[in-house]
Amino acid sequence: MTYKQDNIIIFKDNSEKEIEKFAGIGSYATSNIKGIGGIYKHTYKDFIVREVTKEGEILRIRDISTKSHFSGELDDDFTEFNLVKINKEPFKAFNLIASALKVPISHITYSGLKDRCSISVQKVAVKGNHIEKLNNLKLRDIFINNISPSRKSIKLGSNKGNHFTVIIRNIDNDIDVEKRNLKVFDMLSNNGFLNYYGLQRFGTFRPNSHIVAKHILLNEHENVFNELVLNTYSSESIQSQLVRNKLRQDGDMEWAYANFPNGLNYERMMIHHLKDHEKDFKGSVQKIPSYLIKLLFSSFQSYFFNKMLTLRIKKGISPFEPANGDVIVILDDDKGSLTSIKYIYGGKYDVFLKEAIRLNRAYIVIPLVGYDTKMDEYPLMNKFFEEVLKEEKIDSLIFKCELFRQYEFKGAHRAMVIKLSDAKILEVSKDDIFQDKQKVKIEFSLPKGSYATMVLRELMK
Structure with a gap:
């Protein structure tokens, strides 16, 4: 249960399940199988993320760098490298690298953002020749290897996916972890899991990115400040709650600037x-970096995706089988990416479409609504979209606003269900941190854009 009291959002027991509901995540693909319980990410070492390149290579945390040089004959405009970061927020890592190289952060490109509380490795590129500087770069909890010249930047979403190695701890000893996990892995590999956007999209402890975005899109500048700065969430740290509460009570910006944590x-x-421009809330919103605005707008789209998916299942419509009015998109032969070829289920191609879904050659999709999305092209999901709009008291015109155009949120679609691959139980053993408990070490791969936490919630419940 979640409720609001005097600008404080209170989650029952601050449980992840309650916080997930706040972000629209409300159903399971394996509701008939009991979870193993436990916790993940107790330490960053328990969560390892390795990017899978478009060629299918799983990057290594430890890699041997070979010295490379820019060629005068080739059109080498970028320096590419593997970035290993340890328990580091991705934009903080990018900012530190940009500062060390004395380039704007816009010169750094990557295919996706990796979890903060993890050990991760991914491909990154920076505009210009920075081989020597990168070879000598020394930054805390940031390591760089496999440096080489490149002719091009790295495009967002250009990787094939990610490979995860995860330890789940604090599991009761009387639970048959291996048996339950194998059942879940079997279902998720054959049928798939619900491709929700995870809490990382919204804020793990303050899951309000979509709310901030809504106020920005509606030009409600004071509400943006209130939601981003003043409103508190029971799931965030006590220190954060205290400084937010004090500022809300006395409005002392000088004190707040001196005391808000860095x-x-x-x-x-x-x-x-x-502090310097009293009541200029519009000006304060304009201080939000453009990359954060894009993330906020993405979370707004993601919230509607999550809500529509949850609503579909609550109405008893299977996410694993196409229903009349579903949109089915064909996959690219080479990359396995969604193409622009789409069909509406409920016609002469139904037999072929069901077979394409079974063979992993097509997905049932839900729209990521943007300024160019025509919802009448998604007959079934349009009904759920209208229900979510009504529930949230939002006009659909918000998706047509100028800011969505300015930031190029044209609209897209996303697979409703994704199948797990390469899932294995590596080890079940005595927990070395929690007394009289057991732990399990697992690994699995996911395509780009899918969240490991959505697999873990199916296992743990």
Whole structure:
């Protein structure tokens, strides 16, 4: 149960399940199988993310660098490297690298963002020749290897996927972990799991990115400040709650700027502006970096995706079988990516479409609504979209606003269900941290854009 009291959002027991509901995540693909319980990400070492390149190579955390040089004959405009970061927020890592190389952060390109609480490795490119500087770069919890010249930047979403190695801890000893996990792995590999956007999209402890985005899109500048800076969530740290509550009570921007933790850097940007420009909420919103605006708008789209998927299942419509009015998109032969070829289920091609889905050559999709999305082209999901709009008290015109156009949120679609691959139980053993408990070490691969946490919630419940 979640409720609001005096600008405080309170989650029952601050459980992840309650926080997930706040972000629209409300159903399971394996509701008939009991979970194993436990916790993940107790330490960053328990969560390892390795990017899978478009060629299918799983990057290694430890890699041997070979010295490369820019060629005068080739059109080498970029330097490519493997970035290994340890328990580091991705944009903080990119900012540190950009500062060390003395380039704007816009010169750094990557295929996706990796979890903060993890050990991760991914391909990154930076504009220009930075081989020597990168070879000598020394930054805390950031390691760089496999440096080479490249003719091009790295496009967002250009990787094939990610490979995860995860330890789940604090599991009761009387649970047959291997038996339950194998059942879940079997179902998720054959039928698939619900391709929700995970809490990382919304904020793990303050899951309000979509709410901030809504206020930005509606030009409600003071509400943006209130939601981003003042409103508190029971799931965030006590220190954060205290400073937010004090600022809400006395409005002292000077005190707030001096006392808000450095980690709350976006809040501090807005506070700093209001400290010098009283009540200029519009100006404070303009201090939010464009990359964060894009993430906020993405979370707004993601929230509607999650809500539509949950609503579909609550109405008893299977996510694993196409229903009349579903949109089915054919996959690219080479990359396995969604193409622009789509069909509406409920016609003469139904037999072929069902077979294509079975063979992993097509997906049932839900729209990521943008300014160019025509919802009447998604007959079934349009009904759920209208219900979500009504529930959220939002006009559909919000998706047609100028800001969505300015930031190029044209619209797209996303697979409703994704099948797990390469899933294995590596080890079940005594937990070395929690007394009289057991732990399990697992690994699996996911295509780009899918969240490991959505697999873990199916296992743990």
